Amino acid sequence: MYRILKAELLKYGENTSVRGIPKFLKSKEIFLKLLWLLFFLFSTGFLTYMLVNLFTSYYSYPIITMSGEKGTILAIYRSPASSFDAFLRHLECILDKLKPTTDIYLVGDINVDLSKCTTQTGILLSDFSDHYPIFSFFNSTNLSSQPPGILGTRHFTTKTFDIINKILSMTKWDDVLGSENVETGQNITFPDITICNLDPFSEGEPNELSMENYLSLVKKYKTEWLNRIHSNNFPDGLKSVENIEDKVKKIFDDLLTVSGYLINLNKDRPKSEDCPNLVVDCSFFGTDWFETNDSCSTETFTRLWNANYLNCYTLQMSNINISNKNVIRGISLLLNVGPPNFINVPYQFSLTKSQARGVQVSVHSSGTPADLKRGFNVAPGTENIVEIVQTERKRIDKPHNKLGCTLKKTLESSNSTKYTQDLCVEYCEQKLSKQNSNCVSHLLNVPVEEYNTVVCGNLSYVFSLNESSIDLINEESTNNIIFSQLVAKYGLKAIFEDDDDSCADQCLVPCQEIIYDTQLTSATWPQPSVELDLFQKYFIDNECMDNVKVKSRYINYYNTIKQVGNVPLSNLTQIGESMLEIKFIMPQNCPYFLADTPAYTSDMMIGSAGGMLSLWLGITIASGVEFVEMVYLLIKRFWEDKNIQSTNEEKGTGISDRNKSKNVISTDIST
Template identity: 25%
Template sequence: MSKIRRGPKVLRIMWLTFVLSMTFLLLSSTALLIKDFLNYDVSVHTQLIMDNPSPFPSLTVCHQPPFSYEAYKLWNESKILSPSKYNLYMRKLILNALYKNDIQSASTIWSYDSLSVYYQNLNYKESLNLGHNLTIFLNCMRIYSHMSVFEDNCTLLNGYHIKRLSHHQYLNCYTFEPININAANETTFLSLIVGMGPRDKDINIQQAFLPDVFEQARGLRVVIHETGTMPDLEKNGIHVEPGKLNEINYEPIRWKKLNTPKRPCIKPNESHQYFDLNIKYNYTHTQCLLVHQQIEIMNHCHCIYVMHPRLILPSKTLPYCGQLWPYLNQTEFIKKILCLNKYLNNSIKQKYDGHMCFPRCEFYDYESTTSVTKWRAYPWQLYWLRVQNYATQSLIHYHNQYPFNNITYTNSFKLWEFYLNYNNLTNLPRKSELLKYNNNNNTYSDIFTLLPNWPPEYLDLDSEDFAYVILKRKSHSTIEKTEKLILNLYVLISRIGGLCSLTIGLTAAFFVELFEFCYLLYKNNNIQLSLTSKTTRIIQTEKKCIPLNELKQMDEKHSCLQHNLNTPIEH
């Protein structure tokens, strides 16, 4: 400041310009820094955490084509609307529209001859009957805690349960998921041998679904997803080739979102769960938006959109939006389509994003790689695995019920004994052989009923009648992605301090000096007020004669006080 008060005019103007410009730069830069700080921008820090096993994910399996043997039986008996009959109905609607010169309606209806729209014209139970049931899973195996569990009835697989998902493209899909967090953490390997269902040469081809020709495939579509969440088959689905060994190696990615005022996140609980056709699923940000969009569609369009979570079962009063059978009211249908176009707009989801639906603070994502090769296995190997599995489980069950009984008298023991003494495992036993096979003059005819009901010798491992899927961890490490503030409070203070030093030379001592200045100013003001009040009282004393010597003393005191007041205080 001394350079501004003293010196040549040119230098004073230069210094004044410098101080003002630097002060403006400091204030504007500080304002921009504070603005950036209040945006709460984040960066993602990635690190690999070694020996940190994450929960094993769920595996959802769907069939292509999705129809079972039971479906063709029901169609032949005319118990359920068949695709061919549905196609004839659609062609009739198109022809009627062309007779009326309504080309736009005809071209629109033509695109509805698809599996997805056909699904919407069935009731819920009919769609379940057309899809595959759990018997399509021929074998499954789980490896956990250095132990292997093999099951021919996958519903009995230890540590796992199976949920069914009814899908508009794949009908019955099945999700294999761990029963609890301990089972998920222990599992390292899950394999499934899945039958492919009817072959084209064994069935009457249904004449329908022409628009689906570019999406038709034979095989499986599988999804790896977080346990308890709803799989997204369209976005995350992986095709599995039939007749081959398909190994899926996954790497878990644990996301840790930062909860900020601009981008809040939540830790969902049971109150955030939702239903899809009476099946409960855990909360995700994407599904929350779709749920609220579905509610808007149900309230305003009076139908259920098949590609969003179906919060209730479809009914006559609230059907699917694509229902055309058995009678089409063209006016109402067009009105429904226009309503759908309005409420499927992204603006509907944006209305709930950040208001009702928030990202999860912590969740898992999975990166996977798939390798395909020839499966070198033999039917007799699967056969004897089933024998071992059944004999072991039966013996364990018997021993738990009767711990003090001798197990050598049980049929399960005889089954083990038969297997352990059998000479040629590649030659599968027949009942006639069991009658001839003696051990200590006892035949094994009584264990024939214990042998597998589904002999794997009928499974042609060189054909495309099955698919073998393996899901395994790449390692026990976890990739962790953590969001951190780009500009946190400490960085903000540091940058503002740097700007202060760079521009006008301010340091933290400035605040102490400012406090000192305010304190001294306050003290000086108090002294000034005190002196003023004393002087006023002296002047306003009663009018009386004052001796000359007293008057001189008063003048001397007053001049002394005035001198002290004008003298600057050293500090």
């Protein structure tokens, strides 16, 4: 058996395609044997090292992030019999509709040789030989009207499409346009804009509840509750809470803030009586930077309630019908934050809320609510330029992205809201808050579906706050408020820490989303020389002087224009104290993209591994077939040898039995 196996292995070694082994076995000289042995050992060792590195890199799933501007692919066909001049006019019309502010790649069966067609600034990237589609770049619509040579009809084959895909894979593109739908190009999409006045009392103190009465009553509740804790006279359900006194103090401190006051007010606020309104003037600007004819005013903005700033205004671009299919690249806003108020309110040191003077601005994708926590502030008396950059972000899922990503387009809890990871987490936490305390937190975005749900800490929901008598403190009501606040503020935190399937784990980053980044620059505004003209246009012409409060505040401007008395220019400060200008612009010509792709794909890994094996030892697929053949022959020889041994053993047993029989017979005869 050993002899047979040795023979088969020797036969395989002498005939295998693996480099080094046949030479080692067939060489008769010691030097050559050592030479090929050293070659085989070194190549095997180095090849093993390289393969280990290759597979380690591959299974670490690295990615490459590509970035750049997106181009437009225009697919078009021209019949050989058609007029070339007519084709050029049609192409001019298409490019004019596209209003190309980005690269235009022309792919199709045009039956002309564009290498003979010129543009003033266009560049011919590639023109395939006859019977292949052209692939050209246009940066201008000024094409030559001289007809180039007309080629024969080009036929599309599998090879044709392979060439197209190979060439196009070298560029950055997503969409292919036909001449019938050229309006759907790679245009920028202007985001929604939300603006909130940082002073919630700019429109005056609400009549339904004064800040003074609210603070006074909450302080009485706080004193009463601390007395109950000291005398151990509070609900049994709260006695098991650790550090109950510190937590109750913290709850009342949160209620003794402007936010605590605002969540106790009616959400449906009356319209502002200030003149002019927060949005004084508004203009849209198109692709060519000229002002469009589309109307823009306070009515263009949607008024929304906010727990921190009371009233916010959102410009929803999806609700605006832009004329002539313009692409909006800029919006200019003139805002009025109103006069400074001197209502005594508590100062709250906070990361997510501002008590500065001016406006809070949030730039967000269309179809998503504003995230004011991640917005920025703009002060009055300034002109501000907000540069917006649109980026289409694409990610890949596991295993390359260890955290994974989701293909969800909308939120499960709100089908009308586009999916973002931050909104998903906040809506999930709001859902837990409602389940555990039957209220929603003002610290998080409130879903539209929960707009009428009670906000945690809303004391006015259970009793009137216009009364400040300590006798009106209802034990059951205050117990409910404190209990709901404890659950909302501390209970949810414990839930998130103990729950393995927390909101952060449930809400993955989207695999594809549009991101808007902003950069702000500011300058002092306005110039003193234009203040009187501003006052004339936006105060006098808008009949704001009919408002007694407004006229009293701006009386110096009014008297100066009417030439009443001699007002020093140093007294004309009210416009700079109350008004500001913000210009939102998108300087880019087309969306940027940021896309993740695998650094090593399976075909790349197979190609690299195959190249290494072939380079160092000449191992190919055929080598694997040879190995399988060797194993087959070894098993076959082993089986044949086993059968031969069994046959021989059977023959040997038969002879032995006959000999034994003869011995017995001879014994009997002798007997």
